[in-house]
Amino acid sequence: MTLLTILRYPDPRLQQVAKPVAAVDARLRQLADAMFATMYEAAGIGLAATQVNVHERLIVIDASETRDQPLVLINPEIVWASAETRLGEEGCLSVPGIYDGVERSLAVRVEALDLDGKRQTHEAEGMLAVCIQHEMDHLMGKVFVDYLSPLKRNRIKAKMVKQKKDEERDAAPRQR
Ligand code: NI
Numbered sequence: 001m002t003l004l005t006i007l008r009y010p011d012p013r014l015q016q017v018a019k020p021v022a023a024v025d026a027r028l029r030q031l032a033d034a035m036f037a038t039m040y041e042a043a044g045i046g047l048a049a050t051q052v053n054v055h056e057r058l059i060v061i062d063a064s065e066t067r068d069q070p071l072v073l074i075n076p077e078i079v080w081a082s083a084e085t086r087l088g089e090e091g092c093l094s095v096p097g098i099y100d101g102v103e104r105s106l107a108v109r110v111e112a113l114d115l116d117g118k119r120q121t122h123e124a125e126g127m128l129a130v131c132i133q134h135e136m137d138h139l140m141g142k143v144f145v146d147y148l149s150p151l152k153r154n155r156i157k158a159k160m161v162k163q164k165k166d167e168e169r170d171a172a173p174r175q176r
Helices: 026-041 126-139 150-171
Strands: 047-049 059-061 071-081 085-090 098-106 105-115 119-125
Touching: 026 047, 026 059, 047 126, 059 126, 071 119, 085 126, 098 126, 105 126, 105 150, 119 126
Parallel strands: none
Antiparallel strands: 047 059, 059 071, 071 105, 085 098, 105 119
16 A cells, blocks of 8 residues: 655645545545555544645545544535534644644534545534544645644744754765
């Protein structure tokens, strides 16, 4: 199974707004498969196509403890969100090692196509509701750190840039 490269914040490609999926076909199913493999490998609970540099409205999620409840959302739209919100800690595969509080609706109803191209309605609450809102933000070019204060965001940005530099240095052949 092909693993995809996950873009890391502050990569500007994470800010690109995704376009609707035009056809639920073999290409899309293959992409969803590869996204699931990448998400499970990285021990994440959700991955938006934006994060693997594909700018189409496709999300894969598995918010179950048992890692056996894959959910695919194609062209998702939130049709209802609870007025009641909660501040919860979030992380993101594109911002590894960073966790911070984001306020989200407690429950959402989302309409999306499945891998058979059929329209489905999903009611979600708790962790799944948070995950759906987080992944849908990615499709709009938004990362959870965008909700934080500029001070925190700049600190995270600097940390990510340094982390990447350190990794590149470690990966480079030793020079004498
Ligand atoms: Ni994320």
